[in-house]
Amino acid sequence: MKILVCISKTPDTTAKIAFADGGKKFEEAGVQWIINPYDEWYSLVRAIELKEKDPTTIIHLVTVGGADAEPIIRKALALGGDEAIRINTDSSDSFYIAAQIAAVAATEKYDIIFTGKETIDYNGASIGGMVAALVDAPYISLATSFLFEGSTATITREIEGGEEVVTVNSPVVVSCQKGVAEQRIPNMRGIMAARTKPLKVLEPAAAEHLTSIESFELPAPKAGVKLVSPDNVEELVRLLHDEAKAI
Amino acid sequence: MVLVYIDHQDNQIKKSTLEAVTYGVALAKQLGTEAHALLLGSVNDDLAALGAYELKNVYQINDAALAHFDAQVFVKTIAAAATKVGATTLLFSHNQTGKAVCAGVSALLKAGLVTGAIELPKTDAGFVVKKTVFSGKAFANVSIQTAIKIISLSPNSFHTTSGAAATASITPLDIPVSAGHVKITAVNKTSGEISLTEADIVVSGGRGLKGPENWGILLDLAKELGAATACSRPVGDAHWRPHHEHVGQTGVQVAPNLYIAIGISGAIQHLAGVNRSKTIVVINKDPEAPFFKAADYGIVGDAFEVLPKLTDAIKKMKASA
Ligand SMILES: Cc1cc2nc3c(=O)[nH]c(=O)nc-3n(C[C@H](O)[C@H](O)[C@H](O)COP(=O)(O)OP(=O)(O)OC[C@H]3O[C@@H](n4cnc5c(N)ncnc54)[C@H](O)[C@@H]3O)c2cc1C
16 A cells, blocks of 8 residues: 655744745744644554554655755654655645645555645645545545555544544545544654655646735734623623623 | 535535625625525525525536535536636635535636635735635735636635525536545534534633533533633543534634633634634633733633623623613
């Protein structure tokens, strides 16, 4: 079995969000970068678990990004995976990125393509669905559990107000979220091994950019909190009713 | 033409879809065109009544193969329908179904996509859509450069308006539907719960409540307010509450009218998922809790004392109203 795990580099969850060039660019100074948590905690770890169950499984990692994405992909390799592919280009357009991943998927026959449910920077939640459409494979979004037996996946996915269980034969594209696996910490052996695992750098395939980010904004700061005494909760109810018109 | 995708669950149209319809109608007016809708399968609701939202017409594809959701099949069908009716802008709700299909439709039509929009686009020069990024910590204005545009609308971002004295026409649409590969073997609904992303009021608890056995006072308040319940990540991780209640940067992102945070410190990852709430109330015994900086109203006090009093006061207010 062959699995492709899509890896994205995102700012750490505690990173200060600020913009440079008059709101045109994300301010990268002082920012720590991490593997997008959904990619790391769920898709990558689940792929590693499947390989632990069936050691003939081959795991490829793919990231679309510049050389600055290499520490992230090495960190992912330290957790597990056999080799990594970096598509040497940078974009904020989901279609362009998905087209790069689809081009990789077209040359290797993967049984499973995993993505995280979204990245925590652009929150697009689009790459999995686009890759699936481009390679014409079934797409299961928002998975909360993933089992694989023979060539059949049994997947629990989030739906409005609950969950449903589906079965589908590979190849399949799956976006993963909480429940699919438990976060792991890389160990020393993994970190050493990652140094010698192959990391292929490919030039991007021709594809269009369909969107571009014009500018960023920060939310307006709050006016300040109005404190109410715990002995006067009626006053809070009055404020919520008369002033905020929230109840 | 603006084409709004009608999502349905249990044969009912969801509130988030009505928001998308309202948004689609407003956008059509802005662009000087008409708003139509697209329904795959069937619903029990009266489709003609969608005219009250000033929707012109509903295209309906009623094929047995669409009775069960399969993203691959739905994507192909929606893309074919959009092409056939000549849609120039497609609208989805950014809910579970929207997330499953809108990206695929974008790829098939090579139509630029913005997910999680929170406002109508600016269309005076170009087509620029505002969406949340960094899990609610900021916004981005994204320009769509293609002739066909696709937007998914963040739930609770756009209020529904209806009341027009009009009915929508219903036009059956004949699109060949391909066979799917996905089999649904079980459905588990958490029945009776108010959907977290659609709720007007959310009451949320953190580690400050000390244990799952103490949730009763929070549930009482939520019940009195008709609110959905949520929790911080450690509460979900410890299984004090089901994990689908976990809000924040790595959980559900919500934007209700009112968010009440009880015994939650207000870590940056928590705030990211809730800071688009219109009004935030924080109840915390620590006056230094960071959440107070993001709040509109606050009570520095012990949740175990404050909550029952608050529930009572709301009961009294409702009785006297
Ligand atoms: C990568 C990453 C992602 C994360 N994503 C999320 C996320 O999506 N969502 C999320 O919530 N967290 C997330 N976290 C965790 C986050 O950093 C915090 O640890 C978490 O939000 C804290 O939860 P809490 O406020 O319930 O608990 P605590 O921080 O322990 O706060 C408990 C609060 O309760 C108050 N309290 C105690 N007793 C009482 C009482 N009797 N009455 C009133 N108040 C009382 C205390 O003063 C305190 O402020 C993430 C962390 C990381 C590293």
